[in-house]
């Protein structure tokens with residue numbers, strides 16, 4: 129397919145239509161779901177009322193109405209059918225992808241046996257024209273591949289309407305760029321032309337999450353036989369697709385409304401505005417007829433540009449029309465760009481690209497912000513004989529202009545995206561539209577935000593990214609005066625338990641769980657992905673039973689994915705994002721958008737997993753390190769105070785010799801026990817918010833028991849054990865406060881366990897000096913003190 133550049137577009141224009149063609153202006157557009165750009169050129173003609181628009185698809189080619197197939201997108205990727213000569217490049221992609229990504233998912237010996245058989249594209253598939261590759265133009269390399277066949281893998285069996293996805297792989301270096309999805313869309317498009325309605329796929333465990341996000345459902349386990357003599361690949365899964373058409377659903381579920389419609393045109397008195405009117409049903413004399421007065425927007429309505437929400441509002445109303453017996457759509461031509469015309473709107477877009485909002489851009493051009501009036505629309509509605517309308521709009525000017533015929537106003541929520549979010553915010557903040565408020569509504573929002581209580585449960589691993597997300601969420605909630613309850617959990621795996629505890633104990637209106645999982649830096653990545661993405665607590669739905677949970681758990685293979693998806697970069701601004709997350713109770717996976725590991729249901733009890741995580745992660749290692757440090761300090765204090773144990777100690781000859789170098793104030797057993805219990809209790813309370821305050825007192829039970837034992841055993845005096853309790857509590861408090869700051873040591877030491885061993889050895893060395901025959905501490909009295 130050739131790429132029609134700007135110049136071809138220009139020469140393709142009929143020259144006589146232009147009079148003296150003058151390139152007036154051009155602007156970037158973003159079209160449909162594709163993040164590619166095209167350029168829009170507007171010509172004026174001798175007749176000022178006629179503008180000629182040239183859409184120069186420098187990177188796109190028009191496929192069908194409101195749907196575009198990418199040639200090379202803005203990042204230089206192209207999806208095309210595999211061609212002879214691609215075999216070796218495809219082999220490299222399959223090898224790089226499968227051998228890296230499947231390692232760790234399957235046992236090494238299993239992987240080594242089947243890998244050689246799956247890293248070559250099967251000859252039949254390759255030559256079927258149903259196998260695609262993604263080219264990366266700048267590096268002129270193939271970076272991903274995948275296709276489909278009518279035959280079930282390894283057989284000649286076919287089922288009508290069913291296709292089988294085959295050999296999908298993305299080179300790990302290019303993971304997370306949506307290439308898998310692009311390949312899938314190519315298969316869908318082709319499959320559709322061949323009457324395929326469903327796809328099935330034998331997926332590795334690793335890719336299950338990827339296919340799920342494409343809309344497939346897991347339908348069961350499957351073992352795949354690669355070749356005779358090689359054991360079957362265990363644990364593969366078969367997936368079924370919900371059906372073709374998901375991608376373009378928005379456009380494709382509308383055509384029915386073209387039945388049963390009347391189309392008329394009204395010209396106003398000065399012939400400047402023309403309204404195209406689409407009427408469904410007999411509206412004469414009807415009350416509350418759903419109606420929309422829609423201003424022309426060539427870019428949004430025709431090109432499906434995502435810069436504004438016009439296209440989606442128009443299509444949304446068309447879907448409303450589909451469902452009701454009567455409705456009226458007034459499409460007002462001549463109101464392009466809020467009345468300033470397309471040419472000026474494109475100029476305004478150029479200013480918006482430089483940072484001005486939609487209001488300032490108009491003003492900077494010396495044009496009014498909005499010159500539309502709706503008197504003609506009112507006239508037309510009356511002319512149609514309706515008694516009253518349900519007006520679909522967010523625009524306050526439309527509301528007041530049409531008030532006399534309006535029975536009720538129905539808001540038109542728009543789906544925000546990165547490109548239109550600034551525009552939606554300006555409409556809300558500066559043009560007083562209701563768009564944004566309505567769009568980001570809270571789930572079942574029966575209370576004003578100031579009366580809401582929202583829990584935020586966040587993981588403390590990958591803290592840099594989590595904090596970005598959390599602080600942004602908190603700031604937004606604070607701005608709306610929402611009461612926020614916070615709870616930190618050690619890692620993404622504990623988000624489930626955290627959400628459950630928060631919901632059960634604090635009963636908030638909803639809980640947002642925030643976590644970031646990066647393969648490589650997050651332990652038990654697969655399992656954590658699974659747990660974090662199932663805040664329902666697994667198949668039993670244990671958490672959702674207690675309330676609404678919204679997830680914002682990012683999962684990624686590299687830090688780069690996390691950086692890209694964290695607010696402040698290219699992602700959606702934080703505020704709207706919060707409301708968007710909340711508007712999908714039960715959880716929207718906001719940004720888990722790259723090839724990722726499998727999420728096999730493990731059915732593990734989350735409390736057990738939480739316990740293991742606490743023990744394994746940081747509380748226990750930091751606690752152990754703390755005990756060493758505390759012992760060291762206690763020893764120092766003892767030597768400083770130099771008060772020995774009770775006199776009767778010396779009546780026991782053996783003991784007396786052993787204890788002679790160890791002063792007894794304070795009691796180290798008591799101090800250690802107190803340190804451990806106070807540290808753990810405080811840590812859980814202060815940082816994880818897990819324990820109610822009262823239960824802190826429970827921490828004193830083990831230390832009191834130890835103190836009593838030491839006194840009964842006549843090893844220490846009462847004062848010495850009390851001093852031990854106080855000293856241990858002080859150290860425990862200190863360690864619990866500074867502990868999290870030491871997490872950096874653990875994060876640093878995690879990939880190099882030897883470093884942790886050396887660290888513990890260096891810190892603990894003074895404790896082992898005696899067994900090693902070293903004497904780093906001053907010598908105590910060798911003789912029994914006088915009685």
Ligand SMILES: Nc1nc2c(ncn2[C@@H]2O[C@H](COP(=O)(O)OP(=O)(O)OP(=O)(O)O)[C@@H](O)[C@H]2O)c(=O)[nH]1
Nearest residue numbers: 422423424425436438463464465466486521522523
């Ligand atoms: N000047 C200018 N006009 C824009 C811009 N984006 C969209 N428009 C125009 O804004 C108008 C939007 O009109 P409508 O679709 O009727 O919507 P609305 O005024 O937002 O009101 P409701 O959708 O009814 O709430 C169209 O004429 C668009 O061409 C922009 O950035 N600058």
